[in-house]
Amino acid sequence: MRWRAAVALLLAVLSLSACRRDQASQVRLCGSAGQLRVGYVGAEEGRARGGQAVLSDQDLARMRDLLTVASRCEVLLEPVASPEQARQRLGGGEWDAAFLPAGLAALALEGSGSGGYNLVRPLGQRSQSRSQLLVPAASTRRTPQQLQGARLGLLPRGSLTGFYLPLYNLHGLSLRSVHYALSYGELLEQLRAGKLDVIAWDAALPDPGADVRLLSEDRNAIPVGALVLSQALVAADHQPFLQVLDQSAAQLPPGLGYVAGVLPEAQRLQRLRAVVNNVESWDLPLEGQPYAVYGRKLQLTPEDQR
Amino acid sequence: MRFPVLQGWMVGSGQRPLRKQLAITLSAIFALSILVAVLLLNQLFGLQARDLIDQRSSFFMDAMLAVREYTSKDVNPIVAPLNEGPGVFRPEAVPSYSAQTVFSYLKAKPEYRDYSYREAALNPTNLRDKADSFETGVIERFRNDPSLKVIAGEKATPLGPMHFVARPIKITKESCLVCHSTPDRAPASQLLTYGDSSGFGWKLNEIVGTQIVTVPQKAVFEAKDRSLFTTALLFVIAFVAVGLITNTVLNQLILRPMREISRKAEEASVTPATVSFDERNRNDEIGLLARSFERMKQSLAISMQMLKDRQGRS
Numbered sequence: 173m174r175w176r177a178a179v180a181l182l183l184a185v186l187s188l189s190a191c192r193r194d195q196a197s198q199v200r201l202c203g204s205a206g207q208l209r210v211g212y213v214g215a216e217e218g219r220a221r222g223g224q225a226v227l228s229d230q231d232l233a234r235m236r237d238l239l240t241v242a243s244r245c246e247v248l249l250e251p252v253a254s255p256e257q258a259r260q261r262l263g264g265g266e267w268d269a270a271f272l273p274a275g276l277a278a279l280a281l282e283g284s285g286s287g288g289y290n291l292v293r294p295l296g297q298r299s300q301s302r303s304q305l306l307v308p309a310a311s312t313r314r315t316p317q318q319l320q321g322a323r324l325g326l327l328p329r330g331s332l333t334g335f336y337l338p339l340y341n342l343h344g345l346s347l348r349s350v351h352y353a354l355s356y357g358e359l360l361e362q363l364r365a366g367k368l369d370v371i372a373w374d375a376a377l378p379d380p381g382a383d384v385r386l387l388s389e390d391r392n393a394i395p396v397g398a399l400v401l402s403q404a405l406v407a408a409d410h411q412p413f414l415q416v417l418d419q420s421a422a423q424l425p426p427g428l429g430y431v432a433g434v435l436p437e438a439q440r441l442q443r444l445r446a447v448v449n450n451v452e453s454w455d456l457p458l459e460g461q462p463y464a465v466y467g468r469k470l471q472l473t474p475e476d477q478r
Numbered sequence: 479m480r481f482p483v484l485q486g487w488m489v490g491s492g493q494r495p496l497r498k499q500l501a502i503t504l505s506a507i508f509a510l511s512i513l514v515a516v517l518l519l520n521q522l523f524g525l526q527a528r529d530l531i532d533q534r535s536s537f538f539m540d541a542m543l544a545v546r547e548y549t550s551k552d553v554n555p556i557v558a559p560l561n562e563g564p565g566v567f568r569p570e571a572v573p574s575y576s577a578q579t580v581f582s583y584l585k586a587k588p589e590y591r592d593y594s595y596r597e598a599a600l601n602p603t604n605l606r607d608k609a610d611s612f613e614t615g616v617i618e619r620f621r622n623d624p625s626l627k628v629i630a631g632e633k634a635t636p637l638g639p640m641h642f643v644a645r646p647i648k649i650t651k652e653s654c655l656v657c658h659s660t661p662d663r664a665p666a667s668q669l670l671t672y673g674d675s676s677g678f679g680w681k682l683n684e685i686v687g688t689q690i691v692t693v694p695q696k697a698v699f700e701a702k703d704r705s706l707f708t709t710a711l712l713f714v715i716a717f718v719a720v721g722l723i724t725n726t727v728l729n730q731l732i733l734r735p736m737r738e739i740s741r742k743a744e745e746a747s748v749t750p751a752t753v754s755f756d757e758r759n760r761n762d763e764i765g766l767l768a769r770s771f772e773r774m775k776q777s778l779a780i781s782m783q784m785l786k787d788r789q790g791r792s
Contacts, residue, residue: 205582206591226605233610240636246594250606254671256566328670354673458565459666 201405201413202245203268210239211270212251213258215295215397215429218327218334218356218374227251231425238423242416253354255330262289268405271295271428273397275332278445279452280400281438289400292414294436296429301394302375303337305387308363313370316342316388323349324463325359325371329456332444334359336451337390338372339465346464350457360384392447395440399430446470500728501721508717516710520702523709527702528641532630535643535691538581538595542689545580546573550651558656558665567667572657574607592697597647599687603657603668603677613688620646621685632695639695647687649680658686735764743771750779 203209212227212235227235232251239247250267252258255276261267262280270289272280280289307313313322324347327334334356351368353359359371360380370387373380399417401410417424418432454467494502550573557571569575574597581595598609600617609617612633620626630643649655657664659681661674680686735757746753753775757768 205585207582207585207594229608232605232608236610237636244637246637248606250604252605253673257671260566352670354670459670 199409199412200244201408201410202243203402204404206246207248208239208243208245209248209266209268210250211258211261211267211272212249213255213270213272213276213397214425214427215271215273216301216374216376216427217255217273217275217331218354219377226253227425234423235425238417238420242413242420254328255335256328257330259330265402268402270400271397271430272400273332274301274395274441274444275336275448276330277398277400277436278332278441278448279330281441281445282449289402290406291398291436291438291441292401292406292410293399293417294429294431294434295397295399296431300376301333302392303333303341303390303394304373304375305338305341305370305389306360306363306373306380306384307370307387308366309383309385311369311385311387313387317345319347319370319387320345321348322369323347323351323367325351325353325362325368326457327356327359327372328352328354331372332448333374333390333394334372336444336448337392339451339454339457340447340469341388341390342465343467343469344465346462347457348462349460350463352459392443395444396429396436398436497725497728497733501725504717504721504724508721512710512713512717515713516706519706519709523702523705524698527698527705530701531641531693531698532643534593535630535693536628538584538593538691539643539645539689542577542581542595542597545577549573549576550653554653561665561667563667565667567665567671572603573654592693594692596690596692597687598690599647599677601676601679602687603672605676607687609687613690616644616690617646617685617688620644620688624685633692635692637694640692641695641698642690642692644688644690646685647689648685649682652682655680655682732764735760736767739764739768739771743775746771746775746778750775750782 201208214226232249236247236249239249250261252261255273258270258272258276259279262270262272262276270276270280272295277291281291282288305316305319313319319342322345324338324342326338329335348369351362353362356371356373356377359368359373362368363371363384373386375389405413417430421430421432424430450468450470454465457463549571553576554571554573557568560568561571578595578597584590585593585595596613597607598613598617599607600609600614602608616629619629626646628643628645630641633640633642649658655663657668658677659679661669661678664674664678739755739757742753742755755768755772755775757764758772759765760768
């Protein structure tokens, strides 16, 4: 009957008009809160002085836009200067994705309670980093064992070359005090000013000058950093997100060293993960307080050393 | 203007049964009514959806201000001293942190998932809150016109157009300046977490940022379309019901008696004596028609009798 056909047609038109604004389905990659919370520490740690220039305003805006386009989701991009803050964010599962240096990437893999993270892209082609300890050139201290009673300068907890490895290598010593700074540059200033007796340093940094000298160097080569994704995002369809990042790698900050289309080698972090876990199990030093570097120290197995 | 074809098709030119003509006419009237109503309601619901979102946004911002106030008055005095010590910086002492954290919990509820809340500043302590170019423009407008209390409108983003409502963040408490005036006044743990280069130099009564709630335009349209679709569906259901009832009533009151009268009239044309138009007792037009047929039947019967008598005499 014609009138029935007319009613059916009208219903169809109304239904279509109600649905007309539905876009073609697009793959979204969001965290549990409906946003993508991204942490940014960068591929290297301790370079940004006073928290400045972790990411310039221009790079911040460009990265935020790129991540938004890649994820099709609202992005909360948090550049962080302090490895300690990054460590807390990772531990609390407060980031869905993060651009991390090697130490924090190792920590992220452990996934304390938050389900952990997976490494999805390397940051930086190769690393010259090694953890070192520097003393003033005029210092009488020649070996790490002579640092008994010294004032030690470290980067905040979470840094591999600036925190975990120096403490691991100073196991058994009692220090007069431990002090923190956000950058190696600030530590060096304090060493020169005589406020510290020894500081953590990274071999990849420019030569600090003739007024300081190397006391010791850790033998572990530091692998490159990584872009990590939370387990929830890895379980979701994250390939379109990575594809967009890979295609737009040139828009990412040049210092980040994002390597498109390559999976990081997680096993290269194995030994460092053991070091991080080991040190994390200790009572850790507080700013300006005396500290006995003591705790269970695991001897690393040959598997760890591979 | 006259459209004889359309007029004939709708109101009937006697080419179709009455029931069909009425159904077509009613369908056309109803469809036109629904179309006009949907067009008008589309505008009305659009305004209402936007109003609702603006109201919710205002509520969010008021709620977040209350959270900030609570943090500033009740939480900060307890937590801030801990930040002076050698431990880690506790952001729970910061009003902005509390507000954004509370909102993130609210956003976990499906009905608020589309809403986003930010406290963007030109020079924030946490670079996550750094204003982008659009937010910087909004803050500058507030700074240039202190009488401006709210800005609302649309903005383009990589995710599509967004509706936004923004209010200024003004430093009205001296206590805010402990963390935001100069690094030497800030807690050591704050400096160790965020450094000494950002989030300083704020002044009392200065507009430093904006509270901004954004909602995808798509969500506004979806809310409107949902209301519109429901209303249109109700219209259609109501009109279909009215059409069916009208049709049934028409059938019972007019068509069926008319068909009955027609059948009896045909029968009366052959044997008038055996037919009775019982509908003549009705007081309506059907009764009138039946009485007319009854009179015609009687006249026919008399005429036939007279004809029969004449034939008998001859």
